[in-house]
Amino acid sequence: MSVVTVIYTLLLYLAAAVFLAGITRKIISYAYTPQPLKIPTTPAPTTRIGVIIRVAREVILFESLFKANKWTWSFGWIFHYSMLLLLLRHLFYFTDPVWSWVLAIQPIGDYAAAAMLIGLAGLWCRRLLVDRIRYISSLSDHLMLALLVGIAASGLAMNYFDYPDIIAVKAFSRGLITFKWQPLSAIPLLMLHLALVAILLIVFPLSKLLHAPGIFFSPAINQVDNPREIRWVSGWSAEINNTEGKKHGGTDSAHE
Amino acid sequence: MAERIALMSEIKVPVLSKSRTVPFLEPGAMAHSKPFPAGPEIQARLGFPDKLVPDWEKVAVNKLGDLVKQSRALRVFLDSCVKCGACTDKCHYFLGTADPKNMPVARQDLLRSVYRRYYTFAGKFFPGLVGARDMTKEVLDDWYSYFHQCSQCRRCSVFCPFGIDTAEISMAARHIMSSVGLGQKYTNEIISKVHNIGNNLGLPEPALADTLASLEEDVKEETGVDVRFPLDIKGAEVLVVTPSADFFAEPHIDGLIGYAKVFHAAGVSWTLSSHASEASNFSMFIGSHSNLQRVAVRIREAAQELGVRRIIVGECGHAWRVAYNYWNTLIGPFDFLDRNYPIPQHICEFTHDLIDRGALRFDKSVNDDKVVTFHDSCNVSRASRMGNHPGGQFTIPRAIIRACCNHFYDMAPETIHEKTFCCGGGGGLLTDDLLELRVKGAAPRMNALRQVVEEHGVNHVAAICAICKSQFAKVLPYYQFPMNMVGSVHGLVSKAIQLGPGIKRV
Numbered sequence: 001m002s003v004v005t006v007i008y009t010l011l012l013y014l015a016a017a018v019f020l021a022g023i024t025r026k027i028i029s030y031a032y033t034p035q036p037l038k039i040p041t042t043p044a045p046t047t048r049i050g051v052i053i054r055v056a057r058e059v060i061l062f063e064s065l066f067k068a069n070k071w072t073w074s075f076g077w078i079f080h081y082s083m084l085l086l087l088l089r090h091l092f093y094f095t096d097p098v099w100s101w102v103l104a105i106q107p108i109g110d111y112a113a114a115a116m117l118i119g120l121a122g123l124w125c126r127r128l129l130v131d132r133i134r135y136i137s138s139l140s141d142h143l144m145l146a147l148l149v150g151i152a153a154s155g156l157a158m159n160y161f162d163y164p165d166i167i168a169v170k171a172f173s174r175g176l177i178t179f180k181w182q183p184l185s186a187i188p189l190l191m192l193h194l195a196l197v198a199i200l201l202i203v204f205p206l207s208k209l210l211h212a213p214g215i216f217f218s219p220a221i222n223q224v225d226n227p228r229e230i231r232w233v234s235g236w237s238a239e240i241n242n243t244e245g246k247k248h249g250g251t252d253s254a255h256e
Numbered sequence: 257m258a259e260r261i262a263l264m265s266e267i268k269v270p271v272l273s274k275s276r277t278v279p280f281l282e283p284g285a286m287a288h289s290k291p292f293p294a295g296p297e298i299q300a301r302l303g304f305p306d307k308l309v310p311d312w313e314k315v316a317v318n319k320l321g322d323l324v325k326q327s328r329a330l331r332v333f334l335d336s337c338v339k340c341g342a343c344t345d346k347c348h349y350f351l352g353t354a355d356p357k358n359m360p361v362a363r364q365d366l367l368r369s370v371y372r373r374y375y376t377f378a379g380k381f382f383p384g385l386v387g388a389r390d391m392t393k394e395v396l397d398d399w400y401s402y403f404h405q406c407s408q409c410r411r412c413s414v415f416c417p418f419g420i421d422t423a424e425i426s427m428a429a430r431h432i433m434s435s436v437g438l439g440q441k442y443t444n445e446i447i448s449k450v451h452n453i454g455n456n457l458g459l460p461e462p463a464l465a466d467t468l469a470s471l472e473e474d475v476k477e478e479t480g481v482d483v484r485f486p487l488d489i490k491g492a493e494v495l496v497v498t499p500s501a502d503f504f505a506e507p508h509i510d511g512l513i514g515y516a517k518v519f520h521a522a523g524v525s526w527t528l529s530s531h532a533s534e535a536s537n538f539s540m541f542i543g544s545h546s547n548l549q550r551v552a553v554r555i556r557e558a559a560q561e562l563g564v565r566r567i568i569v570g571e572c573g574h575a576w577r578v579a580y581n582y583w584n585t586l587i588g589p590f591d592f593l594d595r596n597y598p599i600p601q602h603i604c605e606f607t608h609d610l611i612d613r614g615a616l617r618f619d620k621s622v623n624d625d626k627v628v629t630f631h632d633s634c635n636v637s638r639a640s641r642m643g644n645h646p647g648g649q650f651t652i653p654r655a656i657i658r659a660c661c662n663h664f665y666d667m668a669p670e671t672i673h674e675k676t677f678c679c680g681g682g683g684g685l686l687t688d689d690l691l692e693l694r695v696k697g698a699a700p701r702m703n704a705l706r707q708v709v710e711e712h713g714v715n716h717v718a719a720i721c722a723i724c725k726s727q728f729a730k731v732l733p734y735y736q737f738p739m740n741m742v743g744s745v746h747g748l749v750s751k752a753i754q755l756g757p758g759i760k761r762v
Contacts, residue, residue, distance in 0.1 A: 044641075138387035211418055214332045218332050221418070228598050
């Protein structure tokens with residue numbers, strides 16, 4: 001095995017481990033942190049099914065963002081959905097035999113990558129050109145865009161400048177998930193692509209990319225609007241006892 | 257009066273334009289805006305340190321950690337912002353002041369930057385990269401200034417793709433500030449009055465009884481009907497809890513008279529309580545759980561003491577949020593009340609239900625001098641509900657207005673319902689030491705109002721919130737509108753309702 005293969009194999013395992021452990025830890029902390037009061041942003045659904053639909057509309061359609069700003073919505077939606085297509089397309093490298101629908105979407109790769117770059121470019125332009133968004137941006141916001149642009153661009157460029165041996169790449173990636181390691185061909189664009197993906201995976205649980213799991217746990221979106229019908233208690237509010245002679249729910253020191 | 261004119265000339269009132277304009281950033285434009293801090297005595301009464309504690313940086317950071325542990329909302333909101341900018345042009349205080357720290361995301365970042373520094377990997381090791389900051393005096397000053405330029409109206413939350421609610425963050429920041437000994441005078445003083453006396457105004461029982469007795473006389477003189485304003489009546493069907501401003505402030509008091517007439521016409525016995533003579537609960541504004549519960553529990557005590565079967569809440573925005581969303585949690589369960597009615601019920605729900613059933617008669621022509629628009633209050637619109645369906649908080653008050661007025665026009669769609677603009681005085685900012693902020697923050701609402709004034713000749717703004725009413729009465733003149741242009745929804749009801757054959761009107 002070459003040095004490149006060893007380094008990349010270890011790097012990608014490390015990245016996957018950080019990603020999975022980090023996200024799991026975050027999801028557990030979101031799930032186990034109580035939400036003591038009802039705070040859905042209203043009008044809100046009055047049933048659990050209604051809430052599932054509301055969350056789905058936010059996750060799938062970015063409905064609130066659509067209400068807020070059509071430009072950000074357009075670029076954001078194009079970016080996320082082309083990235084989703086590309087991720088699905090990459091299942092080619094992990095499935096054997098390859099699922100038929102994964103094969104069917106292989107030809108759209110270039111277009112999806114171009115769309116992803118357009119979406120990212122639009123978002124970056126807004127970040128640079130709109131004074132309000134420039135003001136709220138920190139260096140990490142720009143680096144995140146650079147990272148995503150780098151991943152999309154290196155992936156796209158491979159198809160034109162440095163076409164790798166697909167079969168060999170697939171053998172490498174299958175080797176990773178089946179723990180039968182295979183050599184990685186040292187093509188610069190491929191190495192760049194994989195290195196950037198590894199960085200993205202590592203950064204994910206440490207950064208604003210947490211918006212992905214976060215949206216499912218946002219009480220403003222996922223709470224049912226039924227506080228009069230069903231008494232809601234959680235965390236410090238669960239300690240309140242008004243019926244057994246104890247008038248108050250505790251003291252400042254107890255739960256503030 | 258001279259002083260007022262002088263004050264008016266000092267504040268640069270935002271210019272209203274036909275098309276809504278988003279200002280260019282003016283960094284630091286409102287950095288000077290700071291409310292008076294709470295004195296030692298007030299702080300102590302609320303269970304907070306009476307002055308800035310010696311190691312306040314550490315105390316503040318620890319408190320922040322505690323609050324995040326106790327609130328999923330805070331934890332998710334602090335992690336999830338992607339700085340997309342959707343909220344940047346949605347805050348009325350930003351639109352009115354152009355100060356970039358009044359953009360919701362920038363306001364959140366005042367706290368998020370500290371959270372990142374002490375509680376995240378990236379902020380601990382790469383503070384410059386992610387904009388993490390140490391808890392310093394400079395940061396605290398920024399907090400004190402800008403977390404008192406948020407009315408916790410939740411408009412930003414409506415547009416955020418993750419529902420991030422700056423109100424939650426601003427409540428946490430104020431909670432932390434109070435906990436290190438830096439409270440805000442106006443809010444904390446009012447909370448201490450409720451603890452001591454039972455209402456925001458510090459109105460004791462005898463004064464309240466006098467006020468209500470004279471109201472009975474006034475209404476008798478005006479209508480010839482014995483409309484009662486009962487206080488502390490045991491065994492009444494309904495306990496009415498209303499903001500204490502309803503007892504004497506204009507135009508709030510017309511609303512209270514309206515409630516009394518509706519109860520009279522419906523033949524439902526009701527009472528006010530001197531123990532729980534306040535619907536308002538300013539503890540929400542400073543995020544203090546224990547004070548929130550302590551203020552609210554007076555209402556449970558009063559309801560049990562008086563043996564009522566229902567609780568109805570008067571016209572007040574944040575009070576309705578607390579009542580609708582929090583009461584069941586904080587002071588429930590309400591197994592001693594009649595489950596056939598919503599607990600609690602909004603006075604608009606009560607009146608609307610009677611109208612629906614044809615139980616009230618109105619002479620709409622009495623209100624023909626008015627061309628009415630309705631101001632949706634933020635906490636009613638975006639933090640609670642009326643009726644059985646989402647959005648009832650929009651349709652029910654409008655249905656009441658239409659039942660008693662012939663001329664009604666809504667303001668522009670992007671400024672009503674869940675997109676309504678705050679009056680500019682909510683969230684514990686309704687104090688004269690923040691007058692400049694209040695005037696400027698009212699600009700987007702005034703802009704929308706100007707449009708319907710010009711297009712439809714609107715001359716009356718109906719509201720269902722004590723804070724909105726007081727704020728409008730104060731700021732309308734700055735925008736060349738008469739201060740008496742604002743009124744209570746139940747003020748309109750009061751005028752038009754027909755109480756019986758013996759009715760006469762002056």
